[in-house]
Amino acid sequence: MSELKNKYTDAELAQMSEEDLARLGTELDGVTVAYRKERFPIENDPAEKRASRRVATYLILSIVLGLAFVAIYLFWPWEYKHMDEEGLWWYTFYTPLLGITSGLSITLLGMGVAAYTKSFIPEEISVQTRHDGPSDEVDRRTLVALLNDSWKTSTLGRRPVIAGLAAGGAALAGLAIILPMGGIVKNPWKRGAMGIAGDGTLWTTGWTLHEQGEKLYLARDTGAVAENHDGHWSTQGISRLVRVRPEDLDAGAMETVFPMTESMVNDGDKYDAKADVYEEHMHSIHGSRNAVMLIRLRHEDALRAVQRAGQEDFHYGDYIAFSKICTHIGCPTSLYEQQTNRILCPCHQSQFDALQYGKPVFGPAARALPELPITVDEEGYLIAKGNFIEPVGPAFWERRS
Numbered sequence: 001m002s003e004l005k006n007k008y009t010d011a012e013l014a015q016m017s018e019e020d021l022a023r024l025g026t027e028l029d030g031v032t033v034a035y036r037k038e039r040f041p042i043e044n045d046p047a048e049k050r051a052s053r054r055v056a057t058y059l060i061l062s063i064v065l066g067l068a069f070v071a072i073y074l075f076w077p078w079e080y081k082h083m084d085e086e087g088l089w090w091y092t093f094y095t096p097l098l099g100i101t102s103g104l105s106i107t108l109l110g111m112g113v114a115a116y117t118k119s120f121i122p123e124e125i126s127v128q129t130r131h132d133g134p135s136d137e138v139d140r141r142t143l144v145a146l147l148n149d150s151w152k153t154s155t156l157g158r159r160p161v162i163a164g165l166a167a168g169g170a171a172l173a174g175l176a177i178i179l180p181m182g183g184i185v186k187n188p189w190k191r192g193a194m195g196i197a198g199d200g201t202l203w204t205t206g207w208t209l210h211e212q213g214e215k216l217y218l219a220r221d222t223g224a225v226a227e228n229h230d231g232h233w234s235t236q237g238i239s240r241l242v243r244v245r246p247e248d249l250d251a252g253a254m255e256t257v258f259p260m261t262e263s264m265v266n267d268g269d270k271y272d273a274k275a276d277v278y279e280e281h282m283h284s285i286h287g288s289r290n291a292v293m294l295i296r297l298r299h300e301d302a303l304r305a306v307q308r309a310g311q312e313d314f315h316y317g318d319y320i321a322f323s324k325i326c327t328h329i330g331c332p333t334s335l336y337e338q339q340t341n342r343i344l345c346p347c348h349q350s351q352f353d354a355l356q357y358g359k360p361v362f363g364p365a366a367r368a369l370p371e372l373p374i375t376v377d378e379e380g381y382l383i384a385k386g387n388f389i390e391p392v393g394p395a396f397w398e399r400r401s
């Protein structure tokens with residue numbers, strides 16, 4: 001190839017070797033190779049073997065740490081252990097070990113690639129002038145030839161061990177990123193045992209226990225935490241949840257309440273300093289669909305309240321209870337404005353009218369907040385009179401309303 005042309009026929013291109021095409025591609029792209037030097041021009045250079053071993057070491061370590069990450073992710077004890085519980089020591093290392101192994105695996109892969117580039121890719125300084133417009137056929141062909149040439153000059157083709165190790169390291173580093181997403185893949189229909197947080201499906205809550213004959217109190221969170229007794233932390237005698245009476249709320253007030261069974265009660269005349277119900281209380285608070293807003297309407301407002309058909313007796317006097325889980329996409333609708341009787345969800349500003357059975361009046365939510373039927377028991381505590389008659393929370397395929 002002696003002179004540089006801009007147009008070539010298919011026949012001319014077919015006659016050129018890959019090397020000719022690669023050189024032509026460089027020249028047509030306005031690239032001038034100012035300097036190029038092979039790293040190991042002499043065959044069987046001992047320095048080349050040393051460099052090869054160094055790269056292989058980085059990549060092997062990257063693979064070992066990637067495998068360690070996968071093994072830790074799958075087999076290390078990961079379930080929460082509280083203070084003094086057996087296995088706490090092992091559990092506390094779960095997250096740090098995941099971070100250390102995945103971080104080091106990716107770092108060593110990067111070090112292997114960097115070491116390979118510095119050791120085996122020819123040193124080269126090229127200068128390219130920029131041009132605009134779409135690519136010609138000649139450009140496309142020469143690009144392929146250049147890529148092939150890059151593969152050859154990378155010498156990876158004749159270093160299958162390093163190529164294999166690099167591919168393995170890259171695959172495991174990729175796994176370290178993808179594998180943790182397995183934790184968010186869940187079967188929404190999988191039922192566990194029915195408990196104070198529901199049975200694990202989206203359409204049950206702790207309040208569903210009412211259907212099994214459980215008496216459920218509306219209980220408020222006191223925020224009490226474990227106490228230190230001579231260096232030993234204990235939750236004995238601590239009531240995180242306590243029962244609520246109507247007179248505990250002022251007119252126009254709102255209180256977040258959670259379901260509490262009779263066996264979980266540890267307050268008032270039922271207080272026992274030795275009872276330890278703290279863990280069950282926390283399960284109720286952490287039940288993602290359990291939270292309910294108990295609202296005491298001002299009496300003059302309660303007189304104007306419109307009840308939804310079929311829910312006429314769900315409220316107790318001026319007291320009304322709605323699920324706190326927004327029917328848009330499930331944020332807690334925490335803000336009750338007593339002047340307007342509106343409940344505001346801070347996530348996307350949906351507003352629900354407490355005087356119209358929690359009907360949405362503004363924002364993206366499309367359905368009313370489910371209402372919990374409530375009453376007062378013979379001791380004067382607020383209790384659930386039944387379960388929600390529809391699933392709480394955002395729209396999903398199982399909902400009919």
Ligand code: FES
Nearest residue numbers: 326328329345348
């Ligand atoms: S989650 Fe409540 S408005 Fe979006």
